[in-house]
Amino acid sequence: MSSKPVLFALEGSQAFGHAVASELGISLAAHEDRNFDDGEHKSRPLESVRGRDVYVLHSLFGEETLSVNDKLLRLLFFVATVKDAGAERVTALLPYLAYARKDRRGKSQDPVTTRYVAQLFEAMGVDCVVALEVHNRGAFDNAFRCRTMHLDAHSLFVNSLMDRAGSEPVVIVSPDAGGTKRVDLFRDAWAETAGEQPPTAFLEKHRRDGEVTGDAVVGDMTGKVAIIVDDMVATGTTLLRAAEACKNKGATRVFGVITHALFGPGSEQLYRAGAMDQLFITDSVTPQRAPDEQSQITTLPVAGLFAQAVRELHTD
CATH class of the missing domain: 3.40.50.2020 (Rossmann fold)
Structure with missing residues (x-):
C-alpha cells in the first residue's frame, strides 16, 4: 500500500x-x-x-x-x-x-x-x-x-537478563508443566543470543477451588540463576511459589520474566517474602497496583514490536 x-x-x-x-x-x-x-x-x-x-x-x-x-x-x-x-x-x-x-x-x-x-x-x-x-x-x-x-518479547528480556546474570550459569524455569512450551521458546531465544542452550526445569502445580498445591521440582538448579518465565502475573501466588521452590533447591538468584504485569490484589506478597531478586515485565498493561519495591522491577517497552508489525503488514 x-x-x-x-x-x-x-x-x-x-x-x-x-x-x-x-x-x-x-x-x-x-x-x-x-x-x-x-x-x-x-x-x-x-x-x-x-x-x-x-x-x-x-x-x-x-x-x-x-x-x-x-x-x-x-x-x-x-x-x-x-x-x-x-x-x-x-x-x-x-x-x-x-x-x-x-x-x-x-x-x-x-x-x-x-x-x-x-x-x-x-x-x-x-x-x-x-x-x-x-x-x-x-x-x-x-x-x-x-x-x-x-x-513475543523474548529477545528484549534476554538482552536485559544476560547483563544481570553475568557469567553465572542459568536455568529457565516454568512455574507449571503447562508452560514448558513457552520456556522452550525462551530458551531458544537465549541460545540465539548467547550461543549456548541453558537447561530448563518446571514445577508441579495443581489448582483446585482456587487453591494451588504441589511442590515437586523437575530439573537441577543448584548453583544456577533461575529465570522463571510466564505470560502474566495477577495475584502473584504462582510466581512466589515457584521462586521459593527455586531458592529451596539451591538457586543462587531468582529472576521473574512476566510479559503482562496485571498486579491484582495480593501481588504485594511477591517482594515481602524476599524470594524474588528481580522482576522483568513489559509495559503491555498499566498495573492495577504497583508493588512497594519499585527498585526490584525492570520494565521493558514493547511499542517497537508493534511498530515493526505494522511496517510488515502495511508493506505486505
Whole structure:
C-alpha cells in the first residue's frame, strides 16, 4: 500500500499508541469519544479512512475507569465503525488480549472464551489481529479465521537478563508443566543470543477451588540463576511459589520474566517474602497496583514490536 498507515489508539491506550506512532514516524489519528449519561458511548474517526490501511490499538486489561468488557466492546464497535467508513483493511493491535486464559474446556460445560472473542472480532469485520504473548499461542491461532500475528518479547528480556546474570550459569524455569512450551521458546531465544542452550526445569502445580498445591521440582538448579518465565502475573501466588521452590533447591538468584504485569490484589506478597531478586515485565498493561519495591522491577517497552508489525503488514 502506497499511503501511510492510519493508527488509532482508544481511551486508556493513548500513551502506548503515541509510542508506537513515534516509532513509525507518524501521528496518532484523531477520533471522538462520547459517553452518554446512561452508560452508553460512541466513538468515531475524525479523519477519512476510506481506502486506507487502518490499525486500532487497545490493551484489553481492566482498570478502575474502564472494565475489560468496556474496553472490548469499545474496540469492537470502533473496528466496525472504521470498516463501515470504507477502510480497505482494519487490524486490531492488542498489547494484552483479554479472555485468553480460557482457551479449552477444563471442566464439563466450561466456556471457551478465546474462540468467542475471536468470533466477535470476525463479526465486526476485522482483517487481522496482532497480539503480544497470548496465554496459548496454538489456541489463539486456531480460534481466529482471519489473519493473526503473534508477537513475543523474548529477545528484549534476554538482552536485559544476560547483563544481570553475568557469567553465572542459568536455568529457565516454568512455574507449571503447562508452560514448558513457552520456556522452550525462551530458551531458544537465549541460545540465539548467547550461543549456548541453558537447561530448563518446571514445577508441579495443581489448582483446585482456587487453591494451588504441589511442590515437586523437575530439573537441577543448584548453583544456577533461575529465570522463571510466564505470560502474566495477577495475584502473584504462582510466581512466589515457584521462586521459593527455586531458592529451596539451591538457586543462587531468582529472576521473574512476566510479559503482562496485571498486579491484582495480593501481588504485594511477591517482594515481602524476599524470594524474588528481580522482576522483568513489559509495559503491555498499566498495573492495577504497583508493588512497594519499585527498585526490584525492570520494565521493558514493547511499542517497537508493534511498530515493526505494522511496517510488515502495511508493506505486505
